[in-house]
Amino acid sequence: MVSQLSSDTQTQITYPERDGNPLSDNTLQFRWITVIQYNLDWLFAPDPEVFVAGDLLWYPVEGDNKTRQAPDVMVAFGVPKGERGSYQQWKEANIAPQVVFEILSPGNTLTEMNKKQVFYDRHGVEEYYLFDPQKNDLSGWLRSGERLDVIDDMNNWVSPRLQIRFNLSEDELKIYGPDNQPFASYIEVRQRLQEMEQQLEQTSEQLKQTSEQLEEERRRADRLAELLRSAGIDPDREN
Template structure:
């Protein structure tokens, strides 16, 4: 019996059927990571995605190796819409940095499987965080051939060699900081700050416009007075100041 070749969509579906997040805390963390990483790398050639299936190798039959990191960074690849990340169509560049935000259903075996996958397929930095327990760890290496260095809370604060972002644990949980020291914020905070800054700019412009209007009104009054004096036969320029 001749087996019908599977289509590309059959082999490499754009969804694994799993939800992006299992709770609001996990979802908020994923969105925070993706939005801040995109902001951080806005001037770079870099692709940032959340919960996107990554296929490292082309295959002809299942099983198809893949993972969907909660957030991933691919330096050297342009921004743009993708249904999935097929590495062989992306100059064979793997994600260099991945993040996993744990949910209550995640198991140690599942995380170990993800870690092995990321190591085998070229990830240079991988970070794992459980918001419920504040457990944080990571694995870092300089090249794909190098052994991984384990990062634990004992190493914090820790700065990512590639992204230069800093991880730090506080009593209320993990915080991540930009290279300039600013904290990663929720997108709503970023929008609120932009709106506040725009409101301040609008207010300043309104005050400048008001001041200019008052200057124009004063000049108009002077011009009318000058005209009135001239009508009376008085030279305004000859008047004492």
């Protein structure tokens, strides 16, 4: 007798964790993806209910493994941090990522980017930012009611959700956190850490030298006191 597969087994759907596309097409695109993701990670590190990810497949509809997108960077508020193979929205209290970033590369087509915008519009993204690092061109869309509307002027625009500011007035896009500190690359952060470590070492050495000088002065005072006692003078006696 041949046993029958259960309906659960027959209808089980897998949600692939990779779409076969590379994370980036060149070093410039990769640098911007990592700078934005890492700085947002640092910015929201204290909040356990903000999830930040890069190049993670997002499935908005349960039972549909064809409708999906992998934003270069996405941020979901109200979602716990943690490792994921993909972002299956129905497992995340049905919360769609509120903010997404796409970094253009020469390989991106207009049709491809239009499809992404339609996807983000349809599935509830609140803020969508598209940056072309080759042209230093930033576009943005903000949800108004049921649709994403274009942001007319992105220079010095402050993200309502992230509270970060975009500055396009220089040769290269600058992004500033709520503390007005610029987003930094990993190399820049390491350099700052090294500078701080060097400053701490210098301060520690200066404190050590000061401590040694104070100790030497104490020894001199002790020797002087001993000489005074040997001469019959009590150095501790008040005049």
